[in-house]
Each structure stands twice: as C-alpha cells, then as structure tokens.
Amino acid sequence: MAKGSFFSLFRKNKQNDAEQASAEKDHEQHEQQQEAQQEQELEHETVASDARSEEPSVAEVAAPDAAEICAQVTAESKAAEQAKQPETQSKPSLWKRLTAGLRKTSSAIGDGLWGIFKDKKIDDDLFEELETQLLTADIGVPTTLKIVERLTEQANRKQLKDSAELFKLLQQDMTDILSPVAQPLTIPADHQGPYVILMVGVNGVGKTTTIGKLAQQFKREGKSVMLAAGDTFRAAAVEQLQVWGQRNDIPVVAQHTGADSASVIYDAVEAAKARGVDVLIADTAGRLQNKAHLMDELKKVVRVMRKLDENAPHEVMLTLDAGTGQNAISQAKLFTEAVGVSGITLTKLDGTAKGGVIFAIADQFNIPIRYIGVGEGIDDLRQFDAQEFVDALFQRELKETQPS
Numbered sequence: 001m002a003k004g005s006f007f008s009l010f011r012k013n014k015q016n017d018a019e020q021a022s023a024e025k026d027h028e029q030h031e032q033q034q035e036a037q038q039e040q041e042l043e044h045e046t047v048a049s050d051a052r053s054e055e056p057s058v059a060e061v062a063a064p065d066a067a068e069i070c071a072q073v074t075a076e077s078k079a080a081e082q083a084k085q086p087e088t089q090s091k092p093s094l095w096k097r098l099t100a101g102l103r104k105t106s107s108a109i110g111d112g113l114w115g116i117f118k119d120k121k122i123d124d125d126l127f128e129e130l131e132t133q134l135l136t137a138d139i140g141v142p143t144t145l146k147i148v149e150r151l152t153e154q155a156n157r158k159q160l161k162d163s164a165e166l167f168k169l170l171q172q173d174m175t176d177i178l179s180p181v182a183q184p185l186t187i188p189a190d191h192q193g194p195y196v197i198l199m200v201g202v203n204g205v206g207k208t209t210t211i212g213k214l215a216q217q218f219k220r221e222g223k224s225v226m227l228a229a230g231d232t233f234r235a236a237a238v239e240q241l242q243v244w245g246q247r248n249d250i251p252v253v254a255q256h257t258g259a260d261s262a263s264v265i266y267d268a269v270e271a272a273k274a275r276g277v278d279v280l281i282a283d284t285a286g287r288l289q290n291k292a293h294l295m296d297e298l299k300k301v302v303r304v305m306r307k308l309d310e311n312a313p314h315e316v317m318l319t320l321d322a323g324t325g326q327n328a329i330s331q332a333k334l335f336t337e338a339v340g341v342s343g344i345t346l347t348k349l350d351g352t353a354k355g356g357v358i359f360a361i362a363d364q365f366n367i368p369i370r371y372i373g374v375g376e377g378i379d380d381l382r383q384f385d386a387q388e389f390v391d392a393l394f395q396r397e398l399k400e401t402q403p404s
Contacts, residue, residue, distance in 0.1 A: 094379065099392045101374025105322075105355030108137040110394040117167040122155055126163065130170075137356035138325040143363040147173055171394055177359050178386035183368035185315060185343055185383075187223070187279065194226070194272035194280040196305065196312040198265075200298060200335050201319035202286040206347035206373060208237050210319050211281050212244035213381040214371075218279050219248065226275070228268030228282035229254035230261045230301065237283060251275075261285060261297060262304040269308045282313070295338035302339060317343045317370065320361070323352035332365055341365075347373035350380070358389075 099106070116129045127148055134144040150173055151166065160166050187195045197214070201207045208231070215225045227245055231237035235257045245252035253268035265282045272280040284301060287294060305312040318341040320328040328346075335341050344367050349355045362369065369384045 095388075095392075097377075097380065098374055098382065098388065099395055101350040101380060102355065102389075102392045104351070104353040105137075105349060106393045106395070108353040109356055112137065113170065114167065114394075117163045117170075120163045122160055122163055122166055127152055134356070138354040138360070139356040140326060140329065140360035140364075143177070143360045146363065147177075171390060174359060175386055175390045178362050178369075178389060181344075181362045181366060181369045182384050182386040182389075183343075183370070185317075185368075185370045191314075193309060194269065194277045195314050196269060196272075196309065197279065197281045197315045197317055198284065198301065198305075198313035198339070199281060199317050199319060200284050200286070200339060200341070202288055202331055203234070205286070205319045205321040205324075207231075207286065207319040208240045208283060210345055210347060210371070210373065210381060211241065211283055212248075213378050215244065215250050215279075215281060216248060216378050217381070219250070223278040224276070225250050225279045225281065226268065226272045226277045227252045228265050228280060230265045230268075231283045231285045232257060232259045232261050232264060233285045233287060241283060251277075262300045265301050266304045266308065269305055269312065273308065291334065295334075298335075298339045315343055316341050317345055318367075319345045319347060322346050322349045322355045322357060325352075325354040325357050326360070328357050329360060329364065332361060332367070336365065336367070341367055343368050343370040345369075345371040345373065345381075346384075350374045 112133045113130070116126060116133055120126050130151070131144055131148050134147060135141065139147070147170070151170055154160070154169050155166055160169075185197075199207055199211055211227060215227060218225050227241050227250060229238040229241045229252055232255060238254050238257065241252050242254060244250065251271075253264060253271055255264050261284060265284075268280060268282060271277075282301075284298060285294065302313065316339050318332060318335050320331060322328070324331070332341070332344070344361065344365075346355075346358055346361070346369065349372055358369070358372075361367070371381050372384050372389070374380050374382060
C-alpha cells in the first residue's frame with residue numbers, strides 16, 4: 001500500500017478527533033436540554049410524588065394517566081402485547097427481519113465496499129478508497145488501519161489479482177473481528193438465588209425498552225423475573241417499567257421519583273431473594289451532566305448489592321445506541337472504567353447507517369456483545385451472532401461473488 005494513503009489517513013485523524021470531540025459536546029448539550037425538560041415535567045408531579053410512600057413496593061399499578069408518559073411507552077406497550085401472542089415466526093422470516101433491520105448499515109458497509117471492489121484492479125487507489133469507506137461507515141481509525149493493513153498483507157502474500165477474491169477476504173476479516181465477542185448471555189442452571197443484571201447506559205439509548213424485552217424473553221424460557229426501577233431521576237423511566245410489569249405480570253420494585261437508586265435496588269434484591277425469583281433486572285440512571293456523580297452512584301449501587309450477594313451483579317450490561325457512532329466508544333470507556341462492563345447490547349441498528357461502530361467496539365474493548373436491536377418487536381432484540389450479522393450486511397454482495 002502506498003505511503004501516501006496512510007499519510008492522508010493520519011492527516012484526517014486530527015480532523016476526525018476534532019469532529020468527535022465536537023460531537024460529544026453536542027451530545028452532552030442535548031442531554032442537558034433533555035434533563036431540563038424532564039425537570040419541568042417533574043415539577044407538575046411534585047404533589048403526586050410527595051403523596052407516595054417512601055417505602056419500596058412491588059408494583060401493582062395502573063397505567064399512567066399523563067399523556068406525555070403514555071406517548072413514551074407506546075412502543076413498549078405494543079412490544080409487550082406482541083409477547084403474549086403465540087410464537088409463529090419461522091427462521092426465514094426472522095432472517096428477513098434481520099436483513100431489513102440492517103438495511104441502512106448494509107448500504108454503508110456492504111453496498112459501499114462492494115462498489116469499491118467490483119471489477120476493480122487491486123492497487124493503492126483501491127486500498128485508499130477502502131480506508132475512506134470504512135471510516136465513513138463509523139468503523140473508526142484504529143480498526144480501519146488494522147483491516148487495511150491485514151488485507152494489504154494478504155493481497156501481497158497471495159499475489160492476488162482478483163478483487164472479488166480480496167473482497168471475500170475482507171468479509172472474513174470483519175467476521176473474525178466480531179466472532180470473539182459474540183457470546184450470548186447464559187444463566188447457569190445451578191445458579192443459586194436471583195441472577196442480577198445491572199443495566200447501565202446514558203439516557204436515550206433504549207435501555208428501558210431493552211429491559212422490558214429481555215424480561216419477556218426470560219419469561220418465555222420459563223424463568224421468573226423481577227424488575228427494579230433504579231432510574232429514579234426520570235419519572236418516565238419508572239412509569240415505563242411499571243407498564244411493562246403490569247401488562248406482562250412481572251413485578252416491579254419502585255419508589256417515588258428522586259428516591260435513592262441504591263436503596264431501590266437493595267430492596268429489589270432483597271425482595272427477589274425472598275420470592276425465589278430467577279432473574280432480577282435493575283435499571284439505573286444515565287445522565288451525563290455530572291459524570292463523576294453518575295459514576296459514584298453506580299459504584300454505590302454495586303456496593304449495596306454486594307451486602308446481600310457478594311457476587312452481584314452477575315452481569316453489568318451496557319446499552320449503546322448505534323446511531324451515536326463514535327460517541328458509543330466514549331460511553332463504553334466511561335462505563336467500563338466505572339463499573340466493569342461484562343456485556344453490551346447495541347440498539348437502534350435499524351434506524352442508522354452508523355452500525356459499523358460495532359466493529360470498533362469489538363476490536364477496542366473485547367467485551368462480549370450479547371444482543372443487537374434491529375426493530376421494535378420483542379424478537380427484534382436478537383442474540384448477537386457474528387457470522388449471521390456479517391452475512392446480513394453483505395447478503396446481496398455474497399450472491400454476486402458466488403461462482404456461476
């Protein structure tokens with residue numbers, strides 16, 4: 001590969017870093033605006049909040065009356081109702097839903113990359129175009145460099161002349177990046193006491209929705225489930241969990257808005273142990289205005305849990321929004337440093353062309369990716385399978401490169 005292409009890439013790095021910093025600043029400003037709006041909403045709920053009991057309760061609640069809350073839980077309610085229907089999906093239909101959900105990312109990666117390789121000569125220009133396309137797909141600078149360097153080495157070593165053959169090697173390399181982290185969440189059959197899953201992530205990534213879908217999937221497997229409304233800062237988060245619980249016969253431990261999150265989760269662990277619950281899923285706050293405070297709060301939650309179970313939480317699952325692109329990398333660093341993330345769920349892949357960030361996450365953190373979200377339905381929260389994912393990205397291109 002020509003040195004010029006690497007130098008051009010490194011010249012772009014500073015610009016990319018500046019753009020990333022700017023994007024992070026914009027993201028935090030958006031979070032601040034979102035929190036300000038939530039605080040205004042909470043002012044209208046003060047009287048109702050004060051009237052609630054300070055003690056936690058396993059929710060037997062009515063659906064919220066507030067129009068704003070109802071609007072926020074519409075998608076969750078539809079998905080919850082779907083869970084009650086008989087499971088009639090066949091494997092082909094599930095595959096079709098996966099490929100449909102990944103259409104935007106597939107256009108950025110599969111279609112974009114095949115356009116570079118199709119009927120092209122293997123030369124420095126091809127590799128430079130490859131660099132640009134990988135960066136455009138949000139795969140990130142470090143991972144892009146590794147991919148291009150490995151592919152260049154293979155092309156030279158095998159003295160390849162056929163770009164279609166090189167394209168197949170690229171697909172295999174991308175699969176190899178994801179395969180080590182494609183590890184489903186499994187609860188040991190001999191696990192004693194509730195298996196505690198602590199859900200972490202910033203506001204707006206789909207954390208609460210993911211909790212509801214996970215709860216339904218565990219119920220399908222015959223496990224008893226309890227939810228803990230630990231995001232006490234947002235009234236909407238508490239109400240969303242309560243709607244999921246009420247409509248699907250799942251108990252929810254909750255307190256009033258503004259209560260101590262660690263206290264709520266402590267009582268939830270205690271209740272889950274007393275009731276012999278198999279799985280406890282605990283929500284947490286995700287505001288970023290004061291990162292130090294957020295991290296201290298999460299550390300406190302873990303300390304409090306361990307007073308009742310020294311091994312809890314058994315899973316710390318980070319929810320990331322694929323649409324945030326490289327900001328997801330910053331979030332992964334933040335939460336990994338704070339509480340030691342053991343699994344990742346990447347949501348909203350159906351609504352973005354930035355799904356390439358999954359390769360950067362896998363390459364840089366080597367944290368198991370448990371689930372991906374490719375739609376609103378219960379079944380659209382899928383266990384992550386590396387080969388299936390790459391095949392879905394390159395489905396059309398795979399057909400074109402097959403020998404006739």
